[in-house]
Amino acid sequence: MKRISLTLVALVMLVVFAAGMAQADSISAYLGFSREVNEALAKRIEEKTGIEVKNVTLSWGEIWARLRSEAPRFNADMVMSFGGAAALEGTQKGYYEAYQSPAWEDIDPSFKSPDGTYYALGTFSFVLVGNKTKLAEKGYAMPTSWKELLDPKWKGQIVVPSPRTSGTAFMINYSFLSLFGEKDGWKFLEDLDNNIAFYTRSGNAPTDLVARGEYLLGITADENVLKRINDGYPLEWNVPAEGIGYEGNYCVILKGTRKLELAKKVVDYLGSQDCSEFIASMGYIPPRPGIASGLYGENLPRFIDLDHAWAYKNQRDIMLNWKRKFMMKETEDAKKVGDEREKSGG
Amino acid sequence: MAERLMTAVVDRNWWYRLRAFINANLINFFAGGLFALLAIFLLYPIVSVLVFSLWGDHGFTLDFYAEFFEYNFYYWSLINTLILGSSTMILLVIIGFCFAYLTTRGPMWLRKPLKIIALLPLAAPPYIFSISLITLFGRNGLLNNLFQLNFNIYSWTGVITAQVLAFLPLSYMMIENVLNAVNPSLEESASDMGASEFRIMRSITIPLAAPGLLKAALLVFVMTIAEFGNPAILGGRLPFLAPDAYLMITGEADFNMASVLSVVLIAPCILIFILHNFFLSGKGYTTIVGKPTAAEPRPIDPAIKIPFLILCIPVAIMVLLSFGVIVFGSFVKIVGVDNTFVIDHILNTQSNIAIWNSFKVSLGAGLFGAVVGTLLAYVIMRGKFHGRKLMEMIALSGFALPGTVIGVGYIIAFNRPPFLLTGTIWIIILNCVFRFLAVGVEAGISKLHQISVEIEEASADLGADFLTIFLKVILPIMFSAFVAGFIYTFMTTMMSLSSVIFLVTPGYDLASVYIYLTAQLGELGLASATTIKVIAIVAVSMALLKVVARKTGLDVKKQGA
Numbered sequence: 030m031k032r033i034s035l036t037l038v039a040l041v042m043l044v045v046f047a048a049g050m051a052q053a054d055s056i057s058a059y060l061g062f063s064r065e066v067n068e069a070l071a072k073r074i075e076e077k078t079g080i081e082v083k084n085v086t087l088s089w090g091e092i093w094a095r096l097r098s099e100a101p102r103f104n105a106d107m108v109m110s111f112g113g114a115a116a117l118e119g120t121q122k123g124y125y126e127a128y129q130s131p132a133w134e135d136i137d138p139s140f141k142s143p144d145g146t147y148y149a150l151g152t153f154s155f156v157l158v159g160n161k162t163k164l165a166e167k168g169y170a171m172p173t174s175w176k177e178l179l180d181p182k183w184k185g186q187i188v189v190p191s192p193r194t195s196g197t198a199f200m201i202n203y204s205f206l207s208l209f210g211e212k213d214g215w216k217f218l219e220d221l222d223n224n225i226a227f228y229t230r231s232g233n234a235p236t237d238l239v240a241r242g243e244y245l246l247g248i249t250a251d252e253n254v255l256k257r258i259n260d261g262y263p264l265e266w267n268v269p270a271e272g273i274g275y276e277g278n279y280c281v282i283l284k285g286t287r288k289l290e291l292a293k294k295v296v297d298y299l300g301s302q303d304c305s306e307f308i309a310s311m312g313y314i315p316p317r318p319g320i321a322s323g324l325y326g327e328n329l330p331r332f333i334d335l336d337h338a339w340a341y342k343n344q345r346d347i348m349l350n351w352k353r354k355f356m357m358k359e360t361e362d363a364k365k366v367g368d369e370r371e372k373s374g375g
Numbered sequence: 376m377a378e379r380l381m382t383a384v385v386d387r388n389w390w391y392r393l394r395a396f397i398n399a400n401l402i403n404f405f406a407g408g409l410f411a412l413l414a415i416f417l418l419y420p421i422v423s424v425l426v427f428s429l430w431g432d433h434g435f436t437l438d439f440y441a442e443f444f445e446y447n448f449y450y451w452s453l454i455n456t457l458i459l460g461s462s463t464m465i466l467l468v469i470i471g472f473c474f475a476y477l478t479t480r481g482p483m484w485l486r487k488p489l490k491i492i493a494l495l496p497l498a499a500p501p502y503i504f505s506i507s508l509i510t511l512f513g514r515n516g517l518l519n520n521l522f523q524l525n526f527n528i529y530s531w532t533g534v535i536t537a538q539v540l541a542f543l544p545l546s547y548m549m550i551e552n553v554l555n556a557v558n559p560s561l562e563e564s565a566s567d568m569g570a571s572e573f574r575i576m577r578s579i580t581i582p583l584a585a586p587g588l589l590k591a592a593l594l595v596f597v598m599t600i601a602e603f604g605n606p607a608i609l610g611g612r613l614p615f616l617a618p619d620a621y622l623m624i625t626g627e628a629d630f631n632m633a634s635v636l637s638v639v640l641i642a643p644c645i646l647i648f649i650l651h652n653f654f655l656s657g658k659g660y661t662t663i664v665g666k667p668t669a670a671e672p673r674p675i676d677p678a679i680k681i682p683f684l685i686l687c688i689p690v691a692i693m694v695l696l697s698f699g700v701i702v703f704g705s706f707v708k709i710v711g712v713d714n715t716f717v718i719d720h721i722l723n724t725q726s727n728i729a730i731w732n733s734f735k736v737s738l739g740a741g742l743f744g745a746v747v748g749t750l751l752a753y754v755i756m757r758g759k760f761h762g763r764k765l766m767e768m769i770a771l772s773g774f775a776l777p778g779t780v781i782g783v784g785y786i787i788a789f790n791r792p793p794f795l796l797t798g799t800i801w802i803i804i805l806n807c808v809f810r811f812l813a814v815g816v817e818a819g820i821s822k823l824h825q826i827s828v829e830i831e832e833a834s835a836d837l838g839a840d841f842l843t844i845f846l847k848v849i850l851p852i853m854f855s856a857f858v859a860g861f862i863y864t865f866m867t868t869m870m871s872l873s874s875v876i877f878l879v880t881p882g883y884d885l886a887s888v889y890i891y892l893t894a895q896l897g898e899l900g901l902a903s904a905t906t907i908k909v910i911a912i913v914a915v916s917m918a919l920l921k922v923v924a925r926k927t928g929l930d931v932k933k934q935g936a
Contacts (some may be wrong), residue, residue, distance in 0.1 A: 057881030064892045068725070083882030086892055094624045095877060098786040104798040104880050163515075193622065227529060227611040230622050241712070242515030261713045356448035356614070 055081035056288045056295065059092045061110035062278065063233075063252050066311050070109065073307050078298050080291050089115065089196050096283070100124055106286040107295065109150065110278040112196050114341040116147040119281065126282040128293055132300035133316075140277070140316040149277035150299055151313035154330070155201050156251045156273060158239045161263040167245070174270045175205070175217070178246070183224040186245040188235040190228060192351055197232025197250040197276075203340040203347060204274025208333045215354070222355055240264045255312045255324045272331035278313065398841045406754045406766075412747065413769045415794065416809040420784030421772065427787070428634035439635045452614035453639055459531075459615065460600040460643070463538045467595045468588060470539065470690055471546030473683040476576075479554045480562075481675050481683075492691045493547040495698060497866040498910040500887055501541035502604025506894060506902075507697035508537055509608070510710050517700075517710075529611035537605035540693055545814070545863075546595050552818050552859055553587025554580070556825045572676030587821040594813060597644050597774045603873055616640045621779040621873060630783070637780040641772070704903035720904035726889050730908055733869055733886035734916075736800060740807035741865030747808060748815020748860040749853055753845075755816070756823040757831075767820070773810040778873025781810060786877055803878050803885070807868040815860020822856045862920075866913055
């Protein structure tokens with residue numbers, strides 16, 4: 030009896046591990062949109078091109094961390110959607126295959142690199158979100174300009190992602206630096222800091238916190254806003270008068286892929302009218318003009334003039350300055366709170 | 376005739392000599408093999424990370440360490456991490472002890488439910504507790520609104536509560552294992568002679584369990600400071616090392632600083648480890664000499680029972696409430712916002728492939744991990760070679776490192792010859808085996824602390840060789856440690872996230888990653904439903920394990936896994 034059971038267990042284990050994988054016309058890719066968009070995109074590509082996209086959903090930082098540690102032997106053929114900093118730096122390091130796709134020829138040059146190493150599938154931005162129910166309870170109106178956020182009535186009611194840990198937050202910060210100029214920009218961030226409850230670790234977290242009514246207002250990535258509203262959360266959003274920043278969702282072919290021809294076909298599809306329509310329906314702004322975005326509609330929102338290359342180049346300095354201004358302060362605040370607690374406790 | 380006899384004797388001599396040689400050296404062979412495994416799958420990736428903390432764009436540099444000590448937010452995060460680790464550790468040793476005491480010595484009707492509750496959190500990813508706590512006690516939480524509490528969950532209270540709930544099973548399993556092994560007849564006789572329950576506990580149970588308690592404390596400390604989910608979600612403005620190391624990679628893509636934070640994170644673990652050795656030296660308690668006697672359960676004194684219950688019940692309620700929220704969440708549209716009943720989340724089939732992958736990985740990691748862990752424990756405790764402490768330290772280090780860093784270390788180390796493993800399922804299995812090795816090793820060591828060498832020596836005197844002793848004496852005694860190692864590795868692998876998120880390859884999604892992504896996107900319903908399915912699978916697996924164990928004659932329940 031003992032033997033039989035053990036043999037059975039061993040057999041089960043063998044069967045479990047012997048489950049092989051079938052090979053078809055497929056490529057593998059790291060996808061950096063939100064999970065639902067990734068799944069829909071992979072399905073769409075397979076429908077339209079017949080190429081199966083084996084994929085794994087990762088955040089931009091995770092994708093970049095992987096590329097850096099996997100180079101030069103990448104475990105995927107493509108990346109679809111990650112940030113401009115990674116697209117540029119990877120190009121310098123020679124991570125990507127250059128391909129001049131005919132499908133992208135007539136697309137605005139701001140959506141592609143001159144040598145064809147990366148293409149922007151679309152762009153995303155950040156917006157201001159508020160909790161309808163909670164705002165109504167307090168009798169506050171949704172602010173229509175970024176400056177209004179400095180009003181002391183919002184003290185402890187605003188959540189913003191931290192640029193230490195979120196790529197979106199870095200874009201938010203340098204957008205303000207570009208909008209107000211470096212000096213006034215830092216001043217604005219400092220004043221805003223007085224009203225901020227805390228800096229969230231993830232770029233989408235403020236959407237969640239505000240949707241659940243934990244905080245009144247949030248500055249947040251626009252990716253999930255539409256979905257959250259459709260889910261039924263009492264969430265409202267707007268583009269403040271001064272405008273919003275933006276960042277491309279870049280895609281690349283990784284060097285050394287054994288499926289270069291298939292990957293090229295996928296890039297061709299990504300430049301098509303059909304793909305732009307899909308990207309727009311998901312709430313992004315597509316490379317091909319004249320398609321209404323699911324979130325912003327027909328008319329593009331007002332964008333802040335951004336110099337992305339400058340931002341990427343100075344990322345470390347901007348970050349250090351940010352940490353010096355706000356992280357040091359945070360710890361002093363924490364110390365103060367601790368001291369007060371000690372006093373009242375002892 | 377005489378010639379044939381001669382050959383036989385020579386043959387036997389040769390055979391005996393070989394056996395004697397194996398007998399004398401087998402443990403060293405084992406040790407060598409295990410050392411090689413540890414070196415490849417723990418040291419090599421860790422060293423790769425260490426190199427990253429010292430290697431800038433222009434070669435060797437100490438700049439990153441200088442940066443760490445230049446800004447107070449970095450060392451403040453170190454101090455916060457230490458406060459979090461020690462407070463969670465103290466709380467969990469006390470709570471874990473109360474739970475374990477009640478389930479091993481308390482009234483029969485209490486044992487099973489308390490044990491199930493104490494083990495329940497294993498089935499969910501640790502950060503699920505943050506989400507439950509926010510749903511219950513957030514500024515717009517269910518209970519906060521119901522009772523008009525003015526409770527701030529984004530604080531120390533929140534982080535520590537979440538960590539205590541998440542790591543209750545770890546502390547409980549370790550302590551229960553130890554308390555089970557304390558020979559009841561000692562307590563029995565003390566009780567017969569009129570000692571009070573408190574006195575017995577103070578002078579018999581706790582001293583005998585002390586090595587195990589210390590080990591549990593060490594593991595809890597190390598695990599809590601390495602967990603990133605709860606401090607990241609509930610920490611508010613408080614900086615902590617582990618989430619910052621993780622998010623430095625995903626946010627700033629700053630490998631070097633992340634490596635520095637990780638290296639700093641290892642330092643307190645090494646310190647704790649040295650302290651632990653210092654306290655334990657010369658305290659080798661032995662209670663199992665010969666067969667343990669099965670004793671009638673002794674009625675527990677109310678003076679002990681009631682305070683213990685007062686401590687355990689709120690914790691138990693919190694665990695149940697947290698899981699209640701998950702169950703509730705998987706059947707309503709949006710928890711707390713739109714509480715209409717829906718079944719869509721459970722019926723969603725997208726998650727099933729990921730769950731199946733996770734199951735395969737966990738089964739492999741559990742079995743392999745338990746074997747390696749048990750062997751390691753044995754070699755460390757009974758071997759007579761130098762460097763055993765070092766071996767134990769390396770085995771434990773998998774726990775001390777934040778998963779992210781070891782994940783990245785694995786990619787760096789195993790994406791090039793001679794160990795080209797990335798892109799396979801094996802790298803995920805190996806990663807989990809060596810990251811979660813500590814529980815199996817520690818359970819084994821606690822067990823061996825209490826088994827007198829005399830039993831093995833007696834068998835050896837009676838002519839049994841090493842293999843016989845190992846199979847007939849040591850394995851049966853260590854079986855509970857084996858099972859503890861298996862269960863822990865299996866369950867943690869099911870839910871482990873921080874390092875496998877770097878190792879999952881396209882087309883090979885895992886349940887934990889799926890839950891994390893859905894929870895991240897605020898699809899709490901889907902996340903909860905997937906968690907529920909995983910819990911169901913874990914429960915069924917555990918039940919199957921029990922059936923198999925019963926059929927094979929090894930009673931898992933009695934062994935107290």
